[in-house]
Amino acid sequence: MSAFDENLGDTVTLAHGNGGRLMRLLITKLFAPHLGNPALDTEADSVCISLPPGELMVTTDGFTVQPLQFPGGDIGALAIDGVVNDLAVAGATPVYVTLAAFIEEGLEMAVLASIVQSLGAAAKAAAVRVVAGDTKVLPRGQGGGLYLALTGLGVRPPGCKLGMSQIKPGDKILVSGTIGDHGIAVMLARQAYGLRGDVRSDAAPVLSLTQALLDIPGLRFMRDPTRGGLATVAHEIAQAIGHGVSLEEAAIPVSPASASVCEILGFDLLYLASEGRVVAVLAPEDAPAALAAWQALEAGRNAAIIGTVEANARGVRLLTPIGGARLLPELEADALPRIC
């Protein structure tokens, strides 16, 4: 647990959002110390920022995960990583984020302090600065403890051509590590099925992974397989380009603990979220170089080439180890709502 000013009280109350003394204390004593940076002016209505040269990239995302804290992370780190990762997979270097926190009355102050500390640490690790923020307090029952909304700004080299439209038949698909661990960790943290396990969320910034590939000429497209998992990214690719995607089941990295939880509960890791992985599509001749670049990084040590973009095909096929094949359907009913 993180220390916080005792004048704040033990729990968040509506008075912490009323614009008065408690709100000022909340911002200056709980948020600012962890987010403190030269660009954050807690008094100003808006701030002036300057950006390095390059194409300006912007993304925005909301975070509602339940529970707020889970093995391997919490909503604070997840929010920073989520925004950083959306910029990173587009080829950008994240620079600034803005933060809006919707806090439910009754949230323990210690929990909030711990989450804000973790958010600050994640921002520092990703070298992004929180430059604007807002807090609101919602009456009890109107929010799941804490919701966060973030907007991220980044820059990428001019002329960076990444996108689904670049993908061609024959291209190879890579993933940077084991899939679905975040989905499993959050589910186990809810203790919804009477199961416990030592699966940790993979939530992490992916900037080192994306930067490692940016100079490879055959890099076509990157995406982080969050909600809907790897299968959903494969479907998005197949639909966008009008070709098929085949995935090699035996090549897809999975952690044994997550795989056994899936076996017990009948879930499919292919559809579960990761929050610290990257799926990349590369020209076939450049795929081995990309794989080597990832495997040289700690975050990419389990990276693998897992699939191919196929001409004259539609949809997503899973090639099974025995040499069989089946179609991977699009995700329908969501097994696990509110994972990010």
Added chain:
Amino acid sequence: MNEDLRAAKLWLSRIHELPLRESVAVMNVCGGHEHSLSMLGLRAVLPEKIRLIPGPGCPVCVCPEEDIADAIALALEDGLTLVAFGDMLRVPMNATKGEINTLAGARAAGADVRPISSPQEAVAIARDHPERQVVFFVAGFETTSAPVAAMLAEGVPDNLSVLLAARLTWPAVDMLLQDKDSSLDALIAPGHVATVMGAEEWRFVADTYHLPVAVAGFSAVSLLAALYSVLRQKLENQPFLDNCYAELVQPHGNAKARRWLAEVMEVGPANWRGIGIIPASGFFLRGAWQRYDARRRFDVLAAPRRRIGEMPPGCDCAAVVLGKLTPEQCRLYGKACTPMHPVGPCMVSDEGACHIWWQAGLRAA
């Protein structure tokens, strides 16, 4: 390549080497088998002459409408909690418009309906709520019936009763094979059922009907070994009972489980949804155990049992269960009937062939 995969590929190559001259129809009677071979993509790698047909392997799919109607009627009673395995909550019955047609619908209307995953949970709920009547709605095969028998034999609170829709697997296969028009050439016998009841229960397929039969487990190795066995039996015209799941299946099954079943339950004719009455195919509580029978305990079930019609219009679940149609041959498959909006039980249950084929990515032909 790991050991299991190597072994599976070896069986596969042996199957390809068999000199099959004509088409062979091999039925499995276990939703777990159908699930495994669909997810492994086995149909795509087997010789074209081999047709793998899902048969009556889904207990939820054959649970008759009147039992679902009874469960809904009970659930709507004041002071009563109805518990059932999760699948049963979504199985629809053919109700008139506006009438509640699933247990999930009853729950939405305020009934206390709870999904459970083991008999122990039913007992725990009854213990925790002595002021309520708790009814355990049981649709299942031998693998479910034995633990329910054990639950009763080990003692349950007086406020717990069971609404049984439990069935035996082999009588349905026996009925299928009696059919003169049957075009089945071989049977893969259910691994889980055989762990309880023993492999010997399936000897009749070879002895009476002169058809190849092999008990299989759920891995690629075990399924392919069993398939190889029945194909070779067929080619050599020497059918016998093979056991390709010997690591778990004993000739006479699980003695303790069979004792519980024999003590608590008796076998009688029972209705199968869309199929009709099959002799000696249902489990019913015997003797003194009948005091736990929800049908005897609650007056609401004493009224004449409703029979609107077994299946919703257009639903081919019964033909799918019997292996006469494959899921995509049903007119509703993937159109009116999907896992989100199931019309028939085969699209609801994880063991239903339609649900499995949908999960494996097969869309309407």
